[in-house]
Amino acid sequence: MQYPIKIDGLTKRYGALTALDGVSFEVGKGELFGLIGPDGAGKTTLFRLLTTLMKPDEGSATVDGFDIVNDYKEIRNIVGYMPGRFSLYQDLSVEENLEFFASLFGGTVKDNYDLIEPIYSQIEPFKTRRAGKLSGGMKQKLALSCALIHRPKVLFLDEPTTGVDAVSRSEFWDMLAGLKQYGITILVSTPYMDEAGRCERIALINDGKILKIDTPGAITDPGMTLEDTFIRLIQEENAKDDICK
Amino acid sequence: MNRLLYFIKKESLHILRDIRTLLVVIGIPILLMLLFGFAISTDVNNINVAVCAPVRAESIEKVISEMDNSELFTFKGYVNPDEIDRALRSGKVGIVVVFADDYDRIVSGRIPDEKAVQIVLDGSNPNVAASGAAYLTAMLGGMGSEAGLVENHILYNPQMKSAYNFVPGILGLIFILVCAMMTSISIVREKELGTMEVLLVSPVKPIWIILSKMVPYFLLSCINLISTLLIAKFALGVPMTGSIFGIIFISLTYILLSLGFGLLVSTVTDKQMVALLISGMILMLPIMMFSGMLFPVENLPAVLKPFSYIVPARWYIDAMRKLMIEGLEFSGVILEFSILCFMTVGILRVALMKFNDRLE
Numbered sequence A: 001m002q003y004p005i006k007i008d009g010l011t012k013r014y015g016a017l018t019a020l021d022g023v024s025f026e027v028g029k030g031e032l033f034g035l036i037g038p039d040g041a042g043k044t045t046l047f048r049l050l051t052t053l054m055k056p057d058e059g060s061a062t063v064d065g066f067d068i069v070n071d072y073k074e075i076r077n078i079v080g081y082m083p084g085r086f087s088l089y090q091d092l093s094v095e096e097n098l099e100f101f102a103s104l105f106g107g108t109v110k111d112n113y114d115l116i117e118p119i120y121s122q123i124e125p126f127k128t129r130r131a132g133k134l135s136g137g138m139k140q141k142l143a144l145s146c147a148l149i150h151r152p153k154v155l156f157l158d159e160p161t162t163g164v165d166a167v168s169r170s171e172f173w174d175m176l177a178g179l180k181q182y183g184i185t186i187l188v189s190t191p192y193m194d195e196a197g198r199c200e201r202i203a204l205i206n207d208g209k210i211l212k213i214d215t216p217g218a219i220t221d222p223g224m225t226l227e228d229t230f231i232r233l234i235q236e237e238n239a240k241d242d243i244c245k
Numbered sequence B: 001m002n003r004l005l006y007f008i009k010k011e012s013l014h015i016l017r018d019i020r021t022l023l024v025v026i027g028i029p030i031l032l033m034l035l036f037g038f039a040i041s042t043d044v045n046n047i048n049v050a051v052c053a054p055v056r057a058e059s060i061e062k063v064i065s066e067m068d069n070s071e072l073f074t075f076k077g078y079v080n081p082d083e084i085d086r087a088l089r090s091g092k093v094g095i096v097v098v099f100a101d102d103y104d105r106i107v108s109g110r111i112p113d114e115k116a117v118q119i120v121l122d123g124s125n126p127n128v129a130a131s132g133a134a135y136l137t138a139m140l141g142g143m144g145s146e147a148g149l150v151e152n153h154i155l156y157n158p159q160m161k162s163a164y165n166f167v168p169g170i171l172g173l174i175f176i177l178v179c180a181m182m183t184s185i186s187i188v189r190e191k192e193l194g195t196m197e198v199l200l201v202s203p204v205k206p207i208w209i210i211l212s213k214m215v216p217y218f219l220l221s222c223i224n225l226i227s228t229l230l231i232a233k234f235a236l237g238v239p240m241t242g243s244i245f246g247i248i249f250i251s252l253t254y255i256l257l258s259l260g261f262g263l264l265v266s267t268v269t270d271k272q273m274v275a276l277l278i279s280g281m282i283l284m285l286p287i288m289m290f291s292g293m294l295f296p297v298e299n300l301p302a303v304l305k306p307f308s309y310i311v312p313a314r315w316y317i318d319a320m321r322k323l324m325i326e327g328l329e330f331s332g333v334i335l336e337f338s339i340l341c342f343m344t345v346g347i348l349r350v351a352l353m354k355f356n357d358r359l360e
Helices: A043-050 A072-078 A094-104 A113-126 A136-148 A166-182 A193-198 A226-244 B002-017 B019-039 B058-069 B081-089 B103-107 B126-143 B162-193 B195-200 B206-235 B244-268 B272-290 B305-310 B312-326 B330-354
Strands: A005-014 A017-027 A032-036 A058-063 A079-082 A154-157 A185-190 A201-206 A209-214 B047-052 B073-078 B095-099 B117-121
Touching: A005 A043, A017 A043, A017 A058, A017 A201, A017 A209, A032 A166, A032 A193, A043 A058, A043 A185, A072 A079, A079 A136, A079 B195, A094 A113, A094 A136, A094 B002, A113 A136, A113 A166, A136 A154, A136 A166, A166 A185, A166 A193, A193 A226, A201 A226, A209 A226, B002 B019, B002 B206, B019 B162, B019 B206, B047 B058, B047 B081, B058 B073, B058 B095, B058 B103, B058 B126, B073 B126, B081 B095, B081 B117, B095 B126, B117 B126, B162 B195, B162 B206, B162 B244, B162 B272, B162 B312, B206 B244, B206 B330, B244 B272, B244 B312, B244 B330, B272 B305, B272 B312, B305 B312, B312 B330
Parallel strands: A032 A185, A032 A201, A079 A154, A154 A185, B047 B073, B047 B095
Antiparallel strands: A005 A017, A005 A058, A201 A209, B095 B117
């Protein structure tokens, strides 16, 4: 079976700082895969490597079978990307943003309206409003609509729920679950432990290294919360590092 | 093609939504034209003149009224010989004209080898002094003995109005400044706002981004071209006897070049402020110095002269002088036009090459 996302020993350095250190994992087709880790763990760097915005220093990865360095043009056609920062045109209206991103991929809003309908219908009443004037939750729904409008095979969502209220966050995860029926593979990152349970599988990432990959249930130590487990894993990792030194 | 149109539409919306910037961009060329054309002028006007004459002869009165009638001089009154120094020192007058005792007889040639008139000037402003003396000498020469008549015929700009000469220079400065500043922030802004990140993860080609950013600003610059040419013609009275088609054609080429330059700046910088500084401040000096806008390129020291060849404004200003003031046809500026075309293509190529389709 071919994995839509296959990562093999990806390493990325910014000068002396190693942002990603030999990261390897695979994500299956249609899977909702969560990348859980604190700020500065290397989540955004991994997203930028997989969306071909940066080149790795070591290792390789493929997205839908395409190499992230050599086949970057093909990858840019088939992925949807929602960066951590709200990155739509604030001076354009909701509708204009959506139209623009549809046209960017050579399509129209109508072509894939069925895909975004459950999400977009919630902000449609405000379609003439400028994107900059939307609330946090609405901005995020618009950004997701724009990332989906060309029916991508793989969706990359970098901390989509950061800075969004609890109700909107919960709604957002419902929407992601709803995308499963379309066979879209989703890689999503979050710093919130409570959201991990909404993913099918999660990877715990800290300091550029993957600590553990499993289903949210199996990854958690019996009788402990995911958070405690994560902290225990980080401490173990640090102890290992100390011995090496 | 459809994608490109959407792209252009999006860029146009950005411009139209920001009305304040739009007004500034349209207003600045008009303001600069009027400012340079009227206020900053090296013409000498209304120099105050005092006269020192031993006798109030009719011939002298005639000279004085002639002087007073010209827009160059204003007659302020008579002074005694011992008051000349004080009048000049106090700054009340810039020139004192001293008539000889035997003015009539000298002028009519009855006493040869004698000076009929002495001009005493305040030299603290050499520009005023030199022009004033030259005008006055010419005027007195013309009125006095026929033998001393000096024929002074100036081509192309007979009244020596500096506004004439300034207009091509200001146009050269305005277009590159306004165009380059507009486009220089356009790509950088997307980098700063983070929209570039989303834009790049799409099949978009760098050439679309460059083209779509140029088209709306090009149309906007056409408005600026029209407004500045209208001011030049009707407010500043530049003759524009040459080929109007040539003026417009070469201006549009120069505008393209300027837009391209801004985009080049935009592709290599990461901050809007830096882009603005480069396209605004750093462009200004070489244009003023090396383009012939303020002083002729021929007067540059030999070491600096080569710089003027690489300043696009120099070629544009040269061509515009020929078209607007000398009244040449387009065929007269083919060289300048070719050089500008060559530079435009070069700049756009480099901008395209420098466009980074990754984040690092």
